[in-house]
Every structure is written in structure tokens, then in C-alpha cells.
Amino acid sequence: MSGTTVAALPAEQGDGGEAPGSGAPVVLAVDLGGTAMKGAVVAEGGAVVAELTRPTPGGDILGALVTLFHDLREVAGVAEREVVGAGVATPGMLDEQRGIVHYASNLDWRDVPLLDILQGELDLPVAVGHDVRAAGLAERTFGAAQGSDDFVLVPIGTGVAAALVTAGGTITGAxxxxxxxxxxxxxxGGEPCTCGQRGCLEVYMSGAGVARRYREAGGSALSTRRIVARLGSDPLADRIWGDAVDVLAQGLTILTLLLDPKVVVLGGGVSHAGDALFAPLERAVTAGLAWRERPAIVASGLGGDAGRTGAGLLAFTAAR
Amino acid sequence: MSGTTVAALPAEQGDGGEAPGSGAPVVLAVDLGGTAMKGAVVAEGGAVVAELTRPTPGGDILGALVTLFHDLREVAGVAEREVVGAGVATPGMLDEQRGIVHYASNLDWRDVPLLDILQGELDLPVAVGHDVRAAGLAERTFGAAQGSDDFVLVPIGTGVAAALVTAGGTITGAxxxxxxxxxxxxxxGGEPCTCGQRGCLEVYMSGAGVARRYREAGGSALSTRRIVARLGSDPLADRIWGDAVDVLAQGLTILTLLLDPKVVVLGGGVSHAGDALFAPLERAVTAGLAWRERPAIVASGLGGDAGRTGAGLLAFTAAR
Structure with a gap:
């Protein structure tokens, strides 16, 4: 076993409520990202029995993922838990039913039959889910969107994505x-995006976008977190952050008019900006929705663990 | 009976295929609009047995709607058809399950319990549906989106709306x-809209929007159809129409990135502009989707009858 980070946690953490060491069934869950593979042994109800996080390698990502799953199973064995399934949340374009990752740019994957590979390796029921949609499922089950059939989860990190949930189902598209x-x-005709288009939302509102625009406008090379810390005393920070909030407000106004969500959950690093984000954002979205009420806008209840928790939920579903 | 327009049609019209005068069950269907109430006696499979269209009165709309339904029933009786249900497609914000129209500005309705009222008057199973979503159902069943589980219908008339269909279900929202x-x-911060906001899509791309912008830019008071007819010989028409197509392309790019539809169906009067609309629109949407393929963009297969046909489909569902 070669875990970079191992944390054995008391089983009463989370919403599970089962007794520690009770041997209640668990699943192996991994949130596979371009930077880190966040793994955990998770009990039904979301209790985390143990965590195991490793950096995503530059080379054989699939091999490293399989090794992580085997090591998670070993951890579960040490904890005397029966493993009933495995789930992985991945970025990219994928067929969740068949468990095939068609394209994931930050993993450099094309047409990887992830479900078949993991099922062959682990001999367990396996679920493959999209990372952001899995995080949405977790927010709905345990987090800030609990009990809501119509909500959106918008993680704002280096880039920006969304899980769009309507009538209890997550929109995957054709x-x-x-x-x-x-x-x-x-x-x-706005500023160019790395995707090849112009004027994309994340050009203006994302960890990478705010930092780049601040630097290109003559500011220092600061992180978005540090730029936010300068608000009120740095006019350039005020301007760049103001643009970001305005663009996000425009985007959330569009989402609201199209999908009519009850709740908008903001996640990712940028959502930790607190009042510097939520106060002006709420004002701008309210102003943009002249003739209808705006949905609640709240911070994620699960933060960076949402993808992994969602993978665990999918695994329990696959095990049934 | 006081029908303004009565048309008894051969039963073999549509996709039904049942024998004329066979007595196969029918439903009464009305598309209730701010200008006209389009009624029909419809057989399963979409065959129109008879049509009855009247202007929407300025005063007692509900009374006129009930009268229209009674007259449609009389027409069905003349045609010796058993009536098994009734359906109405209405604009506005509504609770389709309970059949309550919460707000419809062009009918001046607030909290009208339409389903209960019609069921009491007609003693039939009744369905109440949103006009644009009902039209989407009709396009999916008989029209341009046949067999598609993921598509959008965008009717562009005086204003612009959309039916958003994902995984076979129409998005209604919270x-x-x-x-x-x-x-x-x-x-x-764009031009003001009648809704109280600024820079809305229909300010630039709609029958009313194109005509208004052409006139305000110094052109004559022409309809959008006549403005489109001047393309190529009237630089102002070229510019205003170019803005409209660009804004619609931006909107369809947004819809595609969020919902990933297989097909975009354009309806309403403006969709009859043909190549003047579709050719530049397809180019602009393709350009706006740098890193993914664009969905097919097609004209509605049902035109102005889609809402009424959808109301008929909902009525047959209610009758089951």
C-alpha cells in the first residue's frame, strides 16, 4: 500500500449514524481530478470510514486509479468492513450508463471503457459518474440542496462547470x-477563452480568469483569493472582481430564466469568498430578474468532498 | 353554436389513419392565445376531425373558452364521435398537475383554477398544459423533433419562448x-425590454423587436416579414436582421452548452424567413461552438397548430 495521505476517521462522521466498527457495508469512492485522486471508504448515509488521496500522475492515470481502488479495499479490510461496490467520478464527456469516458482533456483520455476495466479489476459492482453531476447528487442528498428537485450546482474553481438538476434528474444531454x-x-466578441471561443463566462469569473485579468490589467501576479482580500483598498481588484460578479450574475440570471431552479449552490474555491461574493451577486441577480423572484443562492455544504461523496452514492446504487 | 371559423375536415388528415366517420374516440383541444382561441376535435394519432377558431375576447375569456369547448363537443357529436377528454394549452406561469394558471399577462389571469372549472363544465377528463411546452410535445410526437429525447423548440413570433426537453421530459422548473x-x-446593459430588464434576447430577435429596432433606426414602419424581404437591397434591414441573427445564435449557443440538445426546432412566424434565417444562423452557431458539434437546426413541422395538437395529446393522456 502506497497511500500519500491516509486518514482513518471515526465512522460517526457524516450522516450515517452506524456504530464504529459495526461492519456495516461500505463502498470505495474516488473523485478523479486532473490534479488529485480523492479516494474514500464510505458507508451508506455518507459516513467516511477512511480517506486516501493521491496526486494524479502525469503518466499512467488508469493504473494509478486501479491501484488506489485496491488500496482503498485493503483499508476497508483493515476496518473489517464488507465492500459492496465502487464508484468513480470523472471529468469530461462520458456515457454514464455504459461507463465510457469519451473525452477528458485534463486526463488525456479518449474512449476509455472505465466501467468494464474497473469491474474486471475489482470484481465488484461499479458506477461511473460525471464529477460535477456526482457532486450535484451529493449536494442534493447531504448538502446545500437537500430535498430540492430543481437546483443547480455551480463549482467555481480554476474553471466553472454546473450540475443542472430538474424534476429530480440531472441533465446530461444528447x-x-x-x-x-x-x-x-x-x-x-469578448476576451478569448482557452476553449477557442470568446467571451465565455469563465474568462471573467473563475480562479484562473480573475487572476489573469488582474495581472493583464497591470496588477501583480496574485491568486484570486489574494485579489479578493484587497477589495476596498485596491481599485483594480475592485474593478476586476466587479466584472466577475456581474458576469456570474448574468449567467445565473440566464440559468434561472431557462431552468427556474429553487436553489443555486455555489462550490469550488471561489465560493469561499463569502460576503465579497454573495452580497453583490444577490443584488445583481435580483436586479436582473425584474419580474420574478430570484432563487436562493447558497454556498456548498460539502465543498471539495462533494464529488467523492457523489461517487459513493452512485456506488451504493450500483450495488443494489 | 356561434363558431367564427368552422372547418369540418376529412378524418384521414394527420397521422391517424382511422376510417372517416368510424366513431373512434376523440378529444376536444384548444390552444388559448392572447389573440385567438384555436380549437379542434382531434382523434388519437393527431387526425383533426374539425376545427373551430375564434378571436380571444377582450372581456370574459373564461366564458368564451367554456363556450368554445361546448361548441367543439357539439361538432364532435355531429361527426358521431365519442368525446373522451379535453385539453387546453395556455400561456403564462402554471401548475400543470393541478391545472391552475398562476399568472398569464396576456389573458389578465391570476390564479385561475382552469382544470377544476373545465372539468365541472364538461364532465370530462381535462388536461391543462403550458402552450409552448404542449407545442414541444407535439413536435416530438408528430413534428420536427420526432423520436428525440433531447431537443428545444423555440417559437419566434411577437416574442420568443422555448420548450426545453431533456431525457424525454419537458423542463418546468421549481x-x-x-x-x-x-x-x-x-x-x-442593452436596450430596454417590455419586461423591465435590459438586453433580453427578444429585444433584438422577435417579430416585435426587429420591427421596432428598424423603425427606431430611421426605417419605415414595416413588419419583420417585409424587412426580411428587403435584405440585400436595404443596408438598414441587413444590419438590424444581422443583429437579430447574431443574438439568436448567441442564445442557441448558450442553450446548446447548457442542455446539449440533439435538435433545435424553430417555430413561429419569424421561422418562415427560410434561408435568410437558417443559413447565417447555422454559420454563427457553428462558429460559437468552437470545440463541439452543433445540434441540427430545423423549422417546425407543425407550425401554428403545434400548441393545439399538444393540447390534444395531453387530453388523450388525461383520458387514460
Missing amino acids: TGAAGEFGHIPVVA | TGAAGEFGHIPVVA
């Missing part, structure tokens, strides 16, 4: 590519 | 207000 909220064009 | 595509803000 080719599994729904939810590209970060790339909706909000400024016609 | 308060029944989903699909307000005409009011998504596409130009930050």
Missing part, C-alpha cells in the same frame, strides 16, 4: 455534454 | 416558469 456553464458566451 | 428563453440577458 451526447453527455450538458452543463458547460463556464463556456456560455456572455460577452459577444 | 415554480413552473422555466423556458423564458426570450428574456435571457444577452447584451449586458
Whole structure:
């Protein structure tokens, strides 16, 4: 076993409520990202029995993922838990039913039959889910969107994505590519995006976007977190952050008019900006929705664990 | 009976295929609009047995609607058909399950319990549906989106709306207000809309919007159809129409990135512009979707009858 980070946690953490060491069934869950593979042994109800997080390697990601799952199973064995399934949340365009990742740019994957590979390796029921949609499922089950059939989860990190939930189902679209909220064009002929388009939302509102625009406008090379810390005393920070909030407000106004969600859940690093984000954002979305009420706008209840928790939920569903 | 327009049609019209005068069950269907009430006696399979269209009165709309339904029933009786249900497609914000129209500005209705009223008057199973969503159902069953589980229908008339269909279900939202595509803000701080917001899509691309912008820019008071007819010989018409197509392309790019539809169906009067609309629109949407394929963009197969046909489909569902 070669875990980079291992944390054995008391089983009463989370909403599970089962007794520690009770041997209640668990699943192995991994949130596979471009930077880190966040793994955990999870009991039904969301209780985390143990965590195991490793950096995503530059080379053989699939091999590293399989090794992580085997090591998670070993951890579950040490904890004397029966493993009933495994779930992985991945980025990219995928066929969730068949468990095939058609394209994931930050993993450099094309047409990887992930479900078949993991099922062969683990001999367990396996579920493959989209990372943001899995996080949405977790927010709905345990987090800030609990009990809501109509909500959107918008993680704002380096880039921006969205899980769009309507009538209790997550929108996947005809080719599994729904939810590209970060790339909706909000400024016609605007600044260029890495995606090849112009004026995308995440050009203006994302960790990478705010930092780049601040630097290109003559500011220092600061992180978005540090730029937010300068609000009120740095006019350039005020301006760049103001643009970001305005563009996000425009995007959330569009989402509200199209999908009519009850709740908008903001996640990702940028959502930790607190009042500097939520106060002006709420004002701008209210102003943009002249003739209807705005949905509640709240911070994620699960933060960076949402994808992994969602993978665990999918695994329990596959095990049934 | 006081029908303004009565047309008894051969029963073999439509996709039904049942023998004329066979007595196969029918439903009464009305598309209730701000200008006209389009009624029909419809057989399963969509065959129209008879049509009855009247102007929507300025005063007692509900009374006129009830009268229209009674007259449609009389027409069905003349045709010796058993009536098994009734369906009405209405604009506005509504609770389709309970059949309550919460708000419809062009009918001046607030909290009208339409289903209960019609059921009491007609003693039939009744369905109440949203006009644009009912039209989407009709396009999916008989029209341009046949067999598609993921598509959008965008009727472009005086204003603009949308039926958003994902995984076979039409998005209604938390308060029944989903699909307000005409009011998504596409130009930050743009021209004012009648809704109280600025820069809405339909300010630039709609029958009313194109005509207003052409006139305000110094052109004559022409209809959008006549403005389109001047393309190529009238630089002002070229510019205003170019703006309209660009804004619609931006809106359809947003819809595609969020919902990933297989097909975009354009309806309403403006969709009859043909190549003047579709050719530049397809180019602009393709350009706006740099890294993914664009959905097919097609004209409605049912035109102005889609709402009424959808009301008929809902009525047959209620009758089961």
C-alpha cells in the first residue's frame, strides 16, 4: 500500500449514524481530478470510514486509479468492513450508463471503457459518474440542496462547470455534454477563452480568469483569493472582481430564466469568498430578474468532498 | 353554436389513419392565445376531425373558452364521435398537475383554477398544459423533433419562448416558469425590454423587436416579414436582421452548452424567413461552438397548430 495521505476517521462522521466498527457495508469512492485522486471508504448515509488521496500522475492515470481502488479495499479490510461496490467520478464527456469516458482533456483520455476495466479489476459492482453531476447528487442528498428537485450546482474553481438538476434528474444531454456553464458566451466578441471561443463566462469569473485579468490589467501576479482580500483598498481588484460578479450574475440570471431552479449552490474555491461574493451577486441577480423572484443562492455544504461523496452514492446504487 | 371559423375536415388528415366517420374516440383541444382561441376535435394519432377558431375576447375569456369547448363537443357529436377528454394549452406561469394558471399577462389571469372549472363544465377528463411546452410535445410526437429525447423548440413570433426537453421530459422548473428563453440577458446593459430588464434576447430577435429596432433606426414602419424581404437591397434591414441573427445564435449557443440538445426546432412566424434565417444562423452557431458539434437546426413541422395538437395529446393522456 502506497497511500500519500491516509486518514482513518471515526465512522460517526457524516450522516450515517452506524456504530464504529459495526461492519456495516461500505463502498470505495474516488473523485478523479486532473490534479488529485480523492479516494474514500464510505458507508451508506455518507459516513467516511477512511480517506486516501493521491496526486494524479502525469503518466499512467488508469493504473494509478486501479491501484488506489485496491488500496482503498485493503483499508476497508483493515476496518473489517464488507465492500459492496465502487464508484468513480470523472471529468469530461462520458456515457454514464455504459461507463465510457469519451473525452477528458485534463486526463488525456479518449474512449476509455472505465466501467468494464474497473469491474474486471475489482470484481465488484461499479458506477461511473460525471464529477460535477456526482457532486450535484451529493449536494442534493447531504448538502446545500437537500430535498430540492430543481437546483443547480455551480463549482467555481480554476474553471466553472454546473450540475443542472430538474424534476429530480440531472441533465446530461444528447451526447453527455450538458452543463458547460463556464463556456456560455456572455460577452459577444469578448476576451478569448482557452476553449477557442470568446467571451465565455469563465474568462471573467473563475480562479484562473480573475487572476489573469488582474495581472493583464497591470496588477501583480496574485491568486484570486489574494485579489479578493484587497477589495476596498485596491481599485483594480475592485474593478476586476466587479466584472466577475456581474458576469456570474448574468449567467445565473440566464440559468434561472431557462431552468427556474429553487436553489443555486455555489462550490469550488471561489465560493469561499463569502460576503465579497454573495452580497453583490444577490443584488445583481435580483436586479436582473425584474419580474420574478430570484432563487436562493447558497454556498456548498460539502465543498471539495462533494464529488467523492457523489461517487459513493452512485456506488451504493450500483450495488443494489 | 356561434363558431367564427368552422372547418369540418376529412378524418384521414394527420397521422391517424382511422376510417372517416368510424366513431373512434376523440378529444376536444384548444390552444388559448392572447389573440385567438384555436380549437379542434382531434382523434388519437393527431387526425383533426374539425376545427373551430375564434378571436380571444377582450372581456370574459373564461366564458368564451367554456363556450368554445361546448361548441367543439357539439361538432364532435355531429361527426358521431365519442368525446373522451379535453385539453387546453395556455400561456403564462402554471401548475400543470393541478391545472391552475398562476399568472398569464396576456389573458389578465391570476390564479385561475382552469382544470377544476373545465372539468365541472364538461364532465370530462381535462388536461391543462403550458402552450409552448404542449407545442414541444407535439413536435416530438408528430413534428420536427420526432423520436428525440433531447431537443428545444423555440417559437419566434411577437416574442420568443422555448420548450426545453431533456431525457424525454419537458423542463418546468421549481415554480413552473422555466423556458423564458426570450428574456435571457444577452447584451449586458442593452436596450430596454417590455419586461423591465435590459438586453433580453427578444429585444433584438422577435417579430416585435426587429420591427421596432428598424423603425427606431430611421426605417419605415414595416413588419419583420417585409424587412426580411428587403435584405440585400436595404443596408438598414441587413444590419438590424444581422443583429437579430447574431443574438439568436448567441442564445442557441448558450442553450446548446447548457442542455446539449440533439435538435433545435424553430417555430413561429419569424421561422418562415427560410434561408435568410437558417443559413447565417447555422454559420454563427457553428462558429460559437468552437470545440463541439452543433445540434441540427430545423423549422417546425407543425407550425401554428403545434400548441393545439399538444393540447390534444395531453387530453388523450388525461383520458387514460
